[in-house]
Amino acid sequence: MATYDLYVETGPQRRSTMVHIPGLLGCCVYRRTADEAVAAAPDEIHAYLRWLHGHGEKVDPAVTTRVAAETHAGGFIGAVQLATDLEPVARADLERYARWLEWSRADLLSSVEGIDRRRLDAKPRQGRSLRAILEHVIAADKAYVYSVFRTTKSVGDPTNAALRGDLDLGVALREARAAAIERIRAASDAERTSVRRGGASVYTLRRCLRSMLGHEWEHRGEIATRLARSP
Numbered sequence: 001m002a003t004y005d006l007y008v009e010t011g012p013q014r015r016s017t018m019v020h021i022p023g024l025l026g027c028c029v030y031r032r033t034a035d036e037a038v039a040a041a042p043d044e045i046h047a048y049l050r051w052l053h054g055h056g057e058k059v060d061p062a063v064t065t066r067v068a069a070e071t072h073a074g075g076f077i078g079a080v081q082l083a084t085d086l087e088p089v090a091r092a093d094l095e096r097y098a099r100w101l102e103w104s105r106a107d108l109l110s111s112v113e114g115i116d117r118r119r120l121d122a123k124p125r126q127g128r129s130l131r132a133i134l135e136h137v138i139a140a141d142k143a144y145v146y147s148v149f150r151t152t153k154s155v156g157d158p159t160n161a162a163l164r165g166d167l168d169l170g171v172a173l174r175e176a177r178a179a180a181i182e183r184i185r186a187a188s189d190a191e192r193t194s195v196r197r198g199g200a201s202v203y204t205l206r207r208c209l210r211s212m213l214g215h216e217w218e219h220r221g222e223i224a225t226r227l228a229r230s231p
Contacts, residue, residue, distance in 0.1 A: 002060045005068035006041055008034050009080040021065075022084040024048055025097060025206075026104075026213025034070070041065050048217070055103045085207035088193040097209045098181050104216045105177040108137070109170060111223050130223060135163060137219050138173055144211045145180050147203040148191065154179035184209070 007020040017037040021027040021044075029044040031037035042065055049059040071080055089097070112120070112130060120131040128136070142159045145152055155176050162172030187205060196203040 001062035001064060003064045003066060004045055006038060006065050007068055007082050008038060008070040010034055010072050020080070020082060020214065021045060022082055022210060025210050026100065026217050028214045028218060030218060038067060081202050081207065085202065085204050085210065086195060087206055089205050089209065091192070094184065094187060094192065097213070098185050100213055101177065101181050104213060104220070105173065108216060108220050109173060111220065111227065124226070130226065131169065133219055133223060134169055134173065137216060138162060138176055140215050141176060141180060141212055144208045145183065148205050148208045149183055152179070152183055155183070
């Protein structure tokens with residue numbers, strides 16, 4: 001049985017809560033209150049494990065949880081720094097997380113495959129269009145990669161081209177993630193272990209990976225919910 005520590009992040013206005021599960025990198029759950037988010041965490045963990053298992057990963061379905069830390073820090077929800085972000089990334093773990101990044105992006109692209117421009121651009125009564133969500137995902141990915149590896153043109157070029165409207169968004173999402181994974185796999189020992197500080201923020205490879213996986217997990221769920229409601 002696996003016990004997962006929950007890191008509870010309440011937004012600066014205390015109107016929303018995100019629970020991070022760093023022991024299952026990228027797994028996170030967003031709810032209105034801390035109690036709701038903590039209560040939903042076991043189901044979210046099981047969903048994440050099912051996703052990994054569906055791609056051939058060996059998982060332990062027996063799960064318990066415990067609250068390890070609570071914080072109200074952060075300029076916006078999801079931006080919290082976790083103590084676990086300072087841990088170096090072992091080479092074997094790096095390869096495993098690279099596979100997860102491949103699967104996640106493939107599943108994101110599969111979820112919107114065949115959707116025409118009209119539906120991509122349609123804005124619902126609440127929230128953003130599907131295109132806006134995808135643009136948000138690719139822009140955030142670039143920021144996460146740059147936080148560790150600084151300017152990485154093979155990631156930035158397709159991202160910037162798509163955001164300008166000069167490159168198909170699906171093509172850019174595929175190319176930028178492939179380039180990011182290539183750079184991550186090539187990380188040096190120093191890059192796997194280094195801690196870079198910028199102002200009040202701390203940047204590490206583990207935080208980059210957690211953010212890339214968690215952010216895409218969150219928005220894949222948002223897209224799935226949106227499509228389930230569509231006629």
